[in-house]
Amino acid sequence: MTAEPVWTSVDEYIADLFRLRDSVLEDALRRCRQAGLPAIEVSVAQGALLEVLVRATAAKRVIEIGTLGGFSAICLARGLPSDGVLISLEIDPHHAAIARMNLADAGLADRVEVVEGPALDSLARLLGEECGPFDLVFIDGDKQSYVAYLQAVLPLCREGTMIVADNVVQEGAVLDPEAADPTVQGVRHFNAAIAIDPRLRGTVIQTVGLKGHDGMALVVVSGND
Ligand code: SAH
Ligand code: DHB
Ligand code: MG
Numbered sequence: 001m002t003a004e005p006v007w008t009s010v011d012e013y014i015a016d017l018f019r020l021r022d023s024v025l026e027d028a029l030r031r032c033r034q035a036g037l038p039a040i041e042v043s044v045a046q047g048a049l050l051e052v053l054v055r056a057t058a059a060k061r062v063i064e065i066g067t068l069g070g071f072s073a074i075c076l077a078r079g080l081p082s083d084g085v086l087i088s089l090e091i092d093p094h095h096a097a098i099a100r101m102n103l104a105d106a107g108l109a110d111r112v113e114v115v116e117g118p119a120l121d122s123l124a125r126l127l128g129e130e131c132g133p134f135d136l137v138f139i140d141g142d143k144q145s146y147v148a149y150l151q152a153v154l155p156l157c158r159e160g161t162m163i164v165a166d167n168v169v170q171e172g173a174v175l176d177p178e179a180a181d182p183t184v185q186g187v188r189h190f191n192a193a194i195a196i197d198p199r200l201r202g203t204v205i206q207t208v209g210l211k212g213h214d215g216m217a218l219v220v221v222s223g224n225d
Contacts, residue, residue, distance in 0.1 A: 011045055011209035020044040024074065028102040032069035035098045041068060042140075042166060043210045047075030050138060050164070053218075054079025057162050059135035063126075064088040065119045065149050066141035070099030070112075076138060077108040086112045087126070089119040089141070120145065123152040133158035139165040143183040146190035154199070154221070161221040165190065168204055169215030194219055 015021050021044050033039065042050065054062060054076055060083065062076050067090035077086045090096040096116045103112045115122045119141050126132070137153050139146060146165060153163065168174065168191055173184045194202050194217060202219030 005208075007208040008210055011043060014045045018048065020048050024106045025071065027105060028069065028071055028074060031098060031102055032071065035069065035094070037069045037095060037098060041071035042075070045209060046166075046207060046211070046216070047072055049216075050075045051079040053162060053164060054136055057136055057160075059162070060084045061132075061134045062086045062136045062138070063123075063134050063153065063156065064138045064140065065123075065153075066090065066139070067099045067114055068095050070102040070106075070114070072138065072140060073099060073103060073112055073114070074106045074108060076136075077103070077106075077112050080111055082111070084111055087131075088112060088114050089122045090114055090116060091118050091141075120148055120152055123149070123156065127152075127155050132156035134161060136162045137164070139163065140167070143167060143186035143190075146186050147193050150190060150193055157221045159221060159223055163200075163202070163217070163219040163221065165217040165219070167214050168217045169206055169213065171213045191217065199223070 025044060050072055060081060064073055064076060064086060067073055067088040073086060073088045080086060090099065093116055096114045099114050103109050134156050139149050141149060168187045170184050170187055173179055173181065174188050174191065179185060191204065194200050199221055200219050201222050202217055204215045204217050206215045
């Protein structure tokens with residue numbers, strides 16, 4: 001038997017201390033597991049970070065790419081004021097259906113719209129309908145498309161919009177330029193695209209915890225100077 005890594009214990013310490021694991025989140029996770037959805041949500045501590053970022057930016061309009069069962073959507077929506085809006089994009093109708101149930105049970109259905117379909121199509125429609133600008137964007141869909149998501153959301157952003165992206169470290173696999181895994185190449189290209197874009201200022205924080213070793217990109221859209 002291997003010892004539990006210390007960061008797993010620290011994640012539990014944080015969740016306990018800040019009382020992050022409430023019954024709404026527990027119920028949502030239980031429904032996700034019963035419905036057979038993969039356990040790839042953000043952790044409760046990362047979910048609390050998302051809520052904090054929504055509050056800190058005073059965001060009222062948020063886009064999420066990749067809803068799964070709505071766990072991170074609940075966290076993002078909890079940071080919104082009552083007239084705030086989260087539009088969450090999900091390709092899988094089963095995931096979207098579970099997410100809608102979780103959001104309704106969380107009492108957040110009034111401020112979250114789960115939009116079914118390929119996210120790039122939905123983003124093009126949002127742009128066509130002049131639905132922007134958005135104050136915060138959370139990118140957490142398929143990793144191969146991260147660069148395309150970045151380019152598609154930028155026209156929906158304003159100066160000051162915060163862009164957050166999950167899973168950009170991949171247990172350090174991003175260090176390898178020759179990586180064969182398209183997920184790893186997807187996030188490598190995404191990180192490089194942020195780094196070279198004069199409209200963006202950002203960094204990556206590494207994350208360790210219950211979900212292993214990964215990272216979140218934290219980016220602000222700014223002017224060109
Ligand atoms: N944000 C969620 C986890 C998302 S997992 C949370 O932390 O709770 C990634 C999700 O992206 C999956 O549900 C998957 O179905 C969805 N996805 C994959 N490709 C997509 C696409 N092209 N458009 C929209 N969603 C996509
Ligand atoms: C995985 C984790 C994620 O946070 C995600 O968005 C997609 C996949 C994973 O561990 O496979
Ligand atoms: Mg993720």
